[in-house]
Amino acid sequence: MDLLKSRRRFLMQLAAAGALVPLSGSGFAQFLLQPEQAAARLKVVFFIIPDGLAVDSYSDPVQHNGNGLWFPRAQGEDTTTFELNEVSQELAAYRSQSLYLQGLILATGTGGHNGWMYALRDSQGSMSSIDRVLGDALPGNQPTHRSLFAGPHAGVDGTPWYVSWEGGAIRTPQQNPVRLYESVFGGATRASRQGLVRNAHVFDPIRADIAELRSRVGGAQREKLVTHLDALEQVAQDLESAVPSVCEPLALDDHPISSAQYRNQVQASHHKVVAAALGCGVTRVATVQVGRSAESLNILDVSAATNPHDCAHRYAGEEVWKGSRQWYVRQAKLFMDELARYDDPDVPGDKLLQHTLVVLTSEMADGAPEHMLNMPLLLMGGASGLLRNGSGNGRYLNIRSQGDRSHWTGGKYVDMQRIWSTIAKAAGTSVPYGGDISPVTGIFNNVT
Template identity: 80%
Template structure:
């Protein structure tokens, strides 16, 4: 009984040390991994915008809109960016543009948020949750960060991230997101670090007591764990937790169109900082939600984004709204480029990050999910086959597994196969039914 009490007290002290360490220091694992700091670790971000990216033309011409690059062949580095994809020109050399993808049935309108990051049937966890579980950062509670600038602020919870059959709710306010990830202010962080030093003395005393009192098979079973914990205490004592650069965020009203750009930028900052500190290796940024109604003042003060996508107010705002959404992922890439990688400090964070940019539908006027827009960007630790300095366009229709209406022109690859391919590149797999065979030609380690 005394041994159990001692062990319980020891574990409570150890837990206290973990919670007292600031999340911005990346916790215990930051120190345990110091000897492996030069090992690249892939980070993945899913950046999702609503109501498509105008893959069809303004006059309704299927597949001849503003997104897909104009390419000389199905697999080429010789292509011209389109009116919307041109917003990403600064990162062309790190980009792989994919064409020939379908989500679920290809129809379904605004219900596509149920399927966009999931399996065809919309029954299993989304790919961000799967990857987060398989490749956590140093804080398990944040292993799959979900940021939702303006997503669901009208109390319409059309969110794209799922934990099996349970929909996940993103943090809509970047200041609250920052607080949840990084904890308290820097003064409180310093105070907690000081208190941690005293906790370590108690931990070490309990380790010594347990070693002395256990014997035989019980001692043999625990000795490995006790050695590891003692080493952990030593490491914590010798290391001073590094606090990530604090962010300066203003708490703007998140339901106000006037502050839309500022709120969006705040989310970019928090997600990039979390990745750079090693807190998480997987994140999703969902901008707005399908059929969103909050105006983009840079585009129109009178027409909401949903109506812009439907071409109700003319060609200029239709095009401008799709460009604004795409510009946000460019600005997010800029934010990632500001940071060093947490695992290979000499490298830029973007060098070891894969950014997946897509929507929950292909085009917002006919509301279909055929010929989905998708671009994979970033260094991705050298895994992404994005050409040799000029970017790459890759039509994957030759690997099709779906043909609609017995029309060879409507052959597509299921989106769940893209998620399967990304999972394999990251060292895991998806539990989806149906065809999850990888799409070849995307990653160097997936054939």
């Protein structure tokens, strides 16, 4: 009896302190054999670049017409005939898998760097971000990692402007790729996983305690207890649903994450971990937030004297303005390269990119006038055949004709939350957002 009471007290303290969360990433959570599945399962990655993608021209930055360095020079509103621009050219290797969208507005279209509060959310900035919505709908083989959040250099200067949200609570990304790897894969070797007993119901005693405790307390105490123990029970269920990864271990160097000197290496390590998690089937949804809005950590490939925020504002001239935007987009290309290395974990013979949708965007359109009109949005990857990205040459689509939100600059734009609604519908779920969440047509084969 004393042993039972001690176990209850221990579990309650763990749940209240949040100490059970790390258990979900341990090797112990990976004790089942991975089943072979022939059915395609969509994966989605959000790749977020700070301070816009220079959608306005250098000579006239307030014209809001999209004649900058990002949008392709297209021969029509919906066409496969277009020329990539000076920044979008960085992704030329993946043109055939790309759909460039134009005509979007984020929230009110103004607000400068506050766009990080809306970038992946509803236009009121009050609900869960789309990565969390999809994470619940598209669990991987380890449900505790429903929505991976990697933050290479995001907030390393102490400013937590993060784009992923759980309801009204901001999520903190893992900034260190080595720690991210450990949390996902738990450091367990394949040999140790194979030695574990598959049918060990280690959480059965916990469930018995849960049932007994709920029957003995009442009122506010019961409500508080139920909240903690429900979370514990969810962890137990997630762990029992987990299956091991089949990827080979990654060799990652543990570089200082706040050092500009190692910026490229840290970024590349994040790419490796996220790609491995998707390629192993651990998760099907991930967000990679590169830096943060108005970030201050220099990009030495661009300038040792001017930080990325000042580059975006064009304070140091046109060369570093363009160079910084190209560097960010080049990281998206390198991430795509990493994804391309993996076979799909669900469909034998297919590559991971055939069943992945990569969404590239920012928290603003242009960093100099700091507006959120004509937001850059690029959809890439095979997306299990759902993405309407042309027939081998890529596609450009201006969606302003479907606009629902007016702006004082003239005309209507498509509210960004409708894109998240459209992606959710393509993935077989929906967003809990208020206002107009009608899907945008012409993007996915299964959404009309």
